[in-house]
Amino acid sequence: MTQILLIFLSALLFSILGTPLARKLALQTGVVDAPNARKVHTNPVPLLGGAAIYGAFVLALVAFGDRFYIRELVAILLGATLVSLFGLVDDRWGLHAYLKLAGQVLAGVILILGGAQVRLFDSVAMNWAVTLVWVVGITNALNLLDNMDGLSAGTTTVAAAFFLLLAAMSGQALVGAMAAALVGACIGFLRYNLNPATIFMGDTGSLFLGFLLASIAIKLRFPENVPWVTWLVPVCVLGLPILDTSLVFFSRLRRGKNPMTTPGKDHVSHRLAALGLTKREAVLVCYLIGGACGMVAVFVSQAEALDGYVAAGLLAGAIVAAIAWFEWRCPAGVPR
Secondary structure: OHHHHHHHHHHHHHHHHHHHHHHHHHHHHOOEEOOOOOOOOOOOEEOOHHHHHHHHHHHHHHHHOOHHHHHHHHHHHHHHHHHHHHHHHHHHOOOOHHHHHHHHHHHHHHHHHOOOOOOOOOOHHHHHHHHHHHHHHHHHHHHHHOOOOOHHHHHHHHHHHHHHHHHHHHOOHHHHHHHHHHHHHHHHHHHHHOOOOOOOOHHHHHHHHHHHHHHHHHHOOOOOOOHHHHHHHHHHHOHHHHHHHHHHHHHHHHOOOOOOOOOOOOOHHHHHHHOOOOHHHHHHHHHHHHHHHHHHHHHHHHOOHHHHHHHHHHHHHHHHHHHHHHHHHOHHHOOO
């Protein structure tokens, strides 16, 4: 517990101190997010906040993590670094969506070769395919979720806090160390990223956070329960990013748009704001949704198999109902 606390506090400190430096560097190098019709901010905002999160996470684990953890982390950090570099290129010069997707697939392969993969089926090919779909899906979900001040970092904080709790309950030191570092790094960054934000994380940060959450989810285990429950738990924890991405994909496909390349104010946060909430209130509601999903995950992890399936099924039904309600009440971000 002392080690986990040290990792959390050091990541928090590194992030608080490093984010202003990243902001200054972004301004000097011109890595800024200019306003346009599909964005909610009206003035240019420095990017590179993701670099501060990345540095805080890595430094905290290197400084206070067990050397055994570091060896296991090599594949995860290599993959996370790769997607972050692709994000950095996109933040500075722009990068086609399919090139970023290729980088995420490559990072997923690195993760698999490092021994972190889904193991649900007897077929190696099936396990690889599910792992890649999960990694690419969650990585992009956090990237898509980064559409309002404090939303992606706060959602990651909530999800990582539940991963930390679940790891503590099941005695999983590696998952606990990564989750603690992630919580600390994101909270430190939120000091500057809450509305009105003075810095954004950019794709450098959102892709990094998504890849890490996907990797932590794969490493989480509940050996005393049935295998399917092990994989239902992280799906529940990440219910909000899954809801947001599913809503955006369904809505854009329904309207005949390409969900990968079509921008728009059709996310959960945008629709909540369109229905009358302030931007800060919309983000806080999203935090509450993430917290509710996390509580379902904790229940599923401790429940009998049948009860866990029922709880996860009810959450899935709630997500489908939410998508239908948003599409009826506020299609494409415009209230009826």
